[in-house]
Amino acid sequence: MHLCGGDTVEQAMRIPGMSVFAIDPCPCEMEVKFVPRVTIPDCRWLHEFDIIDGRQRCRFGADAEGTYYYTFDRHGMLRFREGEGVEICMNGNVEALRFALWVAYTMMGEKLGAVPVHSSVVVCAGRAIMCLGESGTGKSTHTRLWLENIADTHLLNDDSPIVSIIDGKVRVYGSPWSGKTDCYLQESHPVAGLLRIEQRKENTIRRLGVVESFAALQPSCPPSLAKDEHCMDLLVEFISHVIEHVPVYRLGCLPNADAARLSHKTLIG
Amino acid sequence: MKINDKMKIRTVAGENIVIMQDSAGSDMTRVVALNESALWLYNQLTGQEFEVDDVARMLTDEYEVNEADARKDAEAWVAEMKKNGLIL
Numbered sequence: 001m002h003l004c005g006g007d008t009v010e011q012a013m014r015i016p017g018m019s020v021f022a023i024d025p026c027p028c029e030m031e032v033k034f035v036p037r038v039t040i041p042d043c044r045w046l047h048e049f050d051i052i053d054g055r056q057r058c059r060f061g062a063d064a065e066g067t068y069y070y071t072f073d074r075h076g077m078l079r080f081r082e083g084e085g086v087e088i089c090m091n092g093n094v095e096a097l098r099f100a101l102w103v104a105y106t107m108m109g110e111k112l113g114a115v116p117v118h119s120s121v122v123v124c125a126g127r128a129i130m131c132l133g134e135s136g137t138g139k140s141t142h143t144r145l146w147l148e149n150i151a152d153t154h155l156l157n158d159d160s161p162i163v164s165i166i167d168g169k170v171r172v173y174g175s176p177w178s179g180k181t182d183c184y185l186q187e188s189h190p191v192a193g194l195l196r197i198e199q200r201k202e203n204t205i206r207r208l209g210v211v212e213s214f215a216a217l218q219p220s221c222p223p224s225l226a227k228d229e230h231c232m233d234l235l236v237e238f239i240s241h242v243i244e245h246v247p248v249y250r251l252g253c254l255p256n257a258d259a260a261r262l263s264h265k266t267l268i269g
Numbered sequence: 270m271k272i273n274d275k276m277k278i279r280t281v282a283g284e285n286i287v288i289m290q291d292s293a294g295s296d297m298t299r300v301v302a303l304n305e306s307a308l309w310l311y312n313q314l315t316g317q318e319f320e321v322d323d324v325a326r327m328l329t330d331e332y333e334v335n336e337a338d339a340r341k342d343a344e345a346w347v348a349e350m351k352k353n354g355l356i357l
Contacts, residue, residue: 210282211302218288218298226288229277236288240281 007034011090015098017176017184031085032104038077038089040069046227052095060224068228070103072096080107102160102177106222110234113241114164114173118220119194121156121172122146124268127192128156128172130163132220137197138255140181145260155183163191163242170245193247193267200252203259205266213248214239270347272315273357278303287355301353306332307346311355321347 011034013019045061056073063069070078076090078100086104090097106116119130120139124146131139146153159179161172174185196208196216208216217239218226225231249266253259276287285308289299303311309331310324324343328334334342350356 210284211286211300214281214286215298215300232288233279236279236281244282 008032011097012101015094015101015176017178017182018101020174020184020186021176031108032101033085033087035087035089038069038079038087040071040077040079043069047224049223051099056096056099058099060227062228066230068107068231070100070224072100076100078103080104082111098177103224105162105175106225109162109164110225110231110238112164113166113238114162115221115225115235115238116160116175116177117163117172117217118160120158121161122153123156123189124150124153124192124264126189127268128189129192129263129267130161130172130194131197132194132216133197134219138199138253139197140179141255142195142197142251142253142259142263145255145257146264149257149260150264155181156185156187156189158183164188165238165241168241168245170242191242191246193249194242195249195251195263195267198250198252200254202252203254203256203262204252205262206250208248208250210243212250213243216248216250217243270320270351270356271318272311273355274315276355278308278311287353289353301355307350310346311350 013022041063043061043063045059047060049058050056051058056075058073059071061069067079067081072090073096075093075096076088079087086108088100088104090100102116109115117130117132119132120143121128121130122143129146131142133139140158143155143158147155156172157174157178158181160175160177162175163170163172170191171188172191173188176184178184194217221235221239225235251259251263278285278287285303287301287303289301310327313327321343324347325336325339328339328342329336347356
């Protein structure tokens with residue numbers, strides 16, 4: 001999926017990390033475009049949430065025809081309809097624009113089997129390990145422990161990489177959305193495993209069954225998708241495919257080197 | 270009582286699950302898995318009014334269980350389904 005077209009690209013390229021992902025010439029037709037205004041008709045609001053450390057209030061909704069809408073506080077609006085792509089109207093706030101583009105990617109990507117997954121991802125010997133968990137559970141700490149203690153490792157993304165199913169294979173891609181860590185890499189790797197991180201007084205790791213794997217991965221997928229039945233159908237299909245092909249573990253851990261060694265031994269061997 | 274028709278059964282990697290709506294936004298999603306007989310009962314009973322006795326009768330008709338065991342299983346199933354909001 002690509003973001004194309006004069007103004008669209010110019011505005012987007014002002015966002016830190018975005019230019020790494022530029023491809024020239026762009027191989028597709030315009031799918032995301034900036035417009036002077038987005039009109040929202042009678043719409044059922046399905047989800048309200050805060051972004052940017054609680055400083056901006058967003059809403060997600062759908063109308064009866066299956067067109068989706070987002071509002072980004074007072075900074076702008078977005079409209080998505082399958083087959084028609086995304087229209088965005090923004091007032092120039094860079095953080096809101098960065099988030100709006102993430103939303104655009106989320107809405108269009110889901111149809112193509114590409115979903116941003118809230119995680120910190122380390123690559124070891126060409127295979128990716130994705131650490132999942134609520135903010136503050138130690139995802140980034142655990143990937144840092146891999147970088148410090150395990151050979152042949154590098155960070156791929158620290159917040160919102162894209163997981164994509166291509167020809168049945170599960171791969172994770174770097175993205176322009178990497179939270180507070182400037183880590184923008186245009187590369188992708190097969191996923192070796194998912195780790196649901198929990199803070200514990202000792203290091204333990206356990207492979208999860210289907211039901212627990214689902215319960216572990218779903219909260220790390222974009223929350224709005226779970227609020228709409230059609231989006232949720234696609235999301236369930238995506239999660240189902242991922243957990244059939246990639247092992248999911250629960251890692252109870254301390255913030256120490258042994259935790260990284262334990263997950264490395266289990267996932268990479 | 271009746272089956273809560275707002276809940277949707279989904280197939281995930283071969284398992285039949287219901288995703289609980291109250292769990293969105295929490296760290297772990299709450300998921301209820303239905304085994305084969307639970308799913309069969311659920312599908313048979315969807316759209317009708319029923320009592321525990323009806324469930325017990327269905328179990329004795331479909332499976333090789335005596336009445337006392339069927340009654341016990343039916344009570345347990347109904348209690349579990351009610352607890353998770355799948356039966357109203």
